Amino acid sequence: MKQVLVIALLIMCQFLSAQDYKFGKVSKAELEEEFYPLDSTADAAYLYKYRRTYYNYRNSKGLEILNEFVYRTKIYTKEGFKYANINIPYVNPEEGESEKISDLKAYTYNIDENGKITKDKLDKDGIFDEKISKFRHLKKITMPNLKEGSVIEIQYTLKSPYLQYIDDLEFQYGIPVKKFSATIENPDWYIFAQKSKGFYAVEPVQSKYGSSFTIRSKQTIDTNYSRNNRAGGGKTSSTYYSNNKIDVTYNVNKYEAENIPALKDDEPFVSNINNYRGGIKFELVATRFPNQMPKNLSTSWDNVAKQIFKSENFGGELEKTNYFENDIAPLIANTKSNEEVIATIFEFVKRKVKWNGYLNKYTNKGVKKAYKDNEGNAAEINLMLTAMLRYAKLNAYPVLISSKGNGTPLFPTLRGFDYVISLVQFADNSYVLLDATDPYSLPNVLPTRALNWNGRVVTKDGSSSWVKLTTNKHALEENMVMVKLTDDLEVEGLVRTKLDNLNALSFRKNYNHIKEEDLRAKFEEDNNLDVEDFKIVNKENLAKPITRNVKFTSEDLIEEINGKLYIEPLLFLTRNTNPFKLEERKFPVDFTTAWKDVNKVSIQIPEGYKIEQTPEPMAIALPDNIGVFKFQVTSRGNKINTISILQFNKALIGAQYYTFLKDFYSKLVQKETEKIVLTKI
Template structure:
């Protein structure tokens, strides 16, 4: 029995060690794989993903944070080539920079002889790029990338900003075969940890003793130039969080209406609560959104910039001479700022070169443009405040933190209780029609005293697309018609952003290809008059809409306006449907059928109401003599829909597609 127990113990020990992943030692079996065994659709997969976070201390540098990373990725096809590029974000400020050390990487492949070969990452394939005054990125491009290779990469990031532990992403856009996360935090630092995402992750928490050895130099006396080296040892308690998971499914951003998919991927985030070093006072870091906003407001690159006004006084006086009321003041100032200062595409909550310089040069970041807008509106006598925003690509902050916001817009409050949100970075925005990047749940309005309050960013009113189609069918099955489209809100803004930079002939060509028609005349109104709806009129002909079988004519009464495919194809969905804004799409079709024909059959009326007033679909056909009228409305009142409603929404679209693709049958009299 003792012998058997010994053998089992040795086997267990051997198997545990065999499962350890060692950098540079890959599996030939995995290298030869053509498809990922658990997901044949995967373009690539993390064979191993490891992150080890710990604290180190030296007598010369003090505390710093060490993050050790090891990633092993298998690339199955060309679509997975993007995973051969790695970007590491580094924070740099005040001479204290985050640094990458011990960077090593190989690309493994099967050579012409059928043997395992590898290419080493060289220095010329690693370069650093400065993005802002505070951030830079280190870019890595792996060598010898082709289908079937395995990338093995490891590095260490050293950060003097020990108060901030990077977000840890556990679930990815591709499958993860094995993941190992370790976070070890000394007793001097207290962090709150937050799990996010819908995939269940098991955390193992424990405490352990640790000894830190360090040395330092000190003068032997107050007047002596000589120093001596001293060695010290500190015993402390360390809290540990570990995650060890296998076979995590991908959470892809290819699903329709997913917003920022990173909001819903399994992950772990940390918030510093307090610091208490030996023989020092307790420091509390737990904050509220109010305290975060006050900190931002007190910055010389934020609040102080709002107080400056001399640089635009003459221009403001000229603008106000044309305004009769507060709404006109707002509209004129808003339009002036949009045309005066061009956005340099940088998101920011702080100014970079400052409002005066941005105004003079006519170029600025988001903070400079919208703080100028806010300041001008205030000096025009309007109750206006900046609103801090986390853009969609920045995610939804789980707790109050300075990094939670990366953008600024403006809010005007009127005496009748109404308010409007403004963003002057985009020439085609209108009041309460923010760029899609800013439509991320809630922002924080910062008042003049630094206090703040929550503001809903998504619009309350529907963005609308209204289509009218007048069609005449001849005896040979040819179609002539007039198509009118009206766009308001975000639909109009999207149209202008997409088409105002194109030539008319290019718009006509793409429209003909999309709708399957030949355009005779084309006219669009209000492309530059952004306070009015886009009005498009097309006169067209078509030959492929009517099908003749056994002297009967078959056609879809919605023609090219029908939704022909259900956008929701997955069996289940673990994250919300994000439309960005509430919307309505409605169309009416008036059809004249040829003489000598009567209607044999046509689609029946259908109305679907979704629960909780989420949305509706209505479809109705009326017939009289040789005229057919179709009315269809699709409307969603909620911009964000819980995944619990996904089966209902999917079935909603299944019925919608079936109804909008049903055909009318005409027979000869």
């Protein structure tokens, strides 16, 4: 096996040294390759990933950022076809300057039945433009004549007027990269911090070079001739163009790597896999323009918060109250406690203003317009909520957060926050977190998208501090099952399920819009049961847990072998597989919230049978009070009672605990799948 690996590596090195990555020069060897030599499980691979980012000046446009991209991708399997569906995000606001995609070319390469290379060009029918928000669009590309074994190539340029932003540089993906090359060139007017992310690093080769560009400007001069003035003549003017040469030094960072391994998104409980894939984030920390004083920007989290707070689209919106005063004053006039005030205003905002689906830390149309339109983005809704709570004499503050999809901000950055919620602090320093964008959220029960590590509380003077976003309230699922075994070995019974806290919110969000008969069919399919009666209670009553009552029968929960009956103590609630498969996991396990599952099962055995064997009890715990599993089976008369409790007290479990967690689940699965054995009397 070692010899095979060595040979494969030698072949790979020879192939790389001879490989031509010039656009359009796809080789027959690449097309004939049946699997990626260093990872035979890969469905596709980037044979070449190229990017160049640099600044350019044009008299018609001014200074702009150009991003040139070239990708060459090999498709090995049908599952790899998704990597031929290319999405290019770009900024295209309803008002203001837009990014532009130009020089787009793409081809699909195959080998025909005669062994010749064929080349299919992407045409306009394969290019679609999709609006994904008021600010961003997506250029969606579907490649032609795609087959297993195809190689696709695409090149394009993204031009951006947003000079203070350099897009993240990604080294690592869900598929391997054979050859990677990227160059980032920025003028020394813009000073960027470069922060590594993930577990794969590429060290840049740094250099500098000098350059210049000429700004051509039009000027008009008024000329007054004395004789014309004396003769009553008017003014005359002349026009000329001036050329101003500006010298600039560019900082260059070149990143090159070969055989970058994939980091696949196939493990459970991962909030955002891109947090752990290798790459570089760029954050503007200072500007040094000619003939101007240097300006330092987001050098600390406190500075970041202050910059955001100073915006009229953030801090300025908190000062506006006249648009809601006539509605809020009578609403809270008879409230008797702070908790009642909070609940009243919170529910009012949720009913009054619907979330439009857009995440933002800044308002778009403003709180007044959102209030009037009964619709707004996350900032408009939750800044409005904060202002109303302050109007009610409560210590309310906005909280800047990074949503789950935005990743975890690892260093001070304006782009690290994309969302805002609200906090009310009490005299004893306890607090409650509120997010009115979700109609099913409750105080201290935030929607999943908001539960991302810590948030930054911004006070009235713009100072800030961290606050934990996850709650100590466990997301609860409790099942109580009562069944009896009939003489013909069928199971008949009832199950009552209670869902509370985040589990209740998630259920309402995911299923309240689905008809009950469809939920019944899904429950039957998921649990392999025949449902006779199905009822969900408290779907709209947020003050109470969701309750689901089901009457069912099943012929598949008992196994008869040589006259003995074998039954899993938890019936259809048994956990049969360990979700953790990797030998080693470098990134944490993210459960989103602390959670607790309680299963209680009572089984009445039929006449003519006795209990021969039941599983032994078990109680195991993870280190540092992370979690616990308790399992016990008891019997009395013709009744067998089982209780199983699985509880995790932390939302995020560090990678250092992965081995313990995997072993913990292995023992749990082994215990729950042990059988109760009944024999005939």
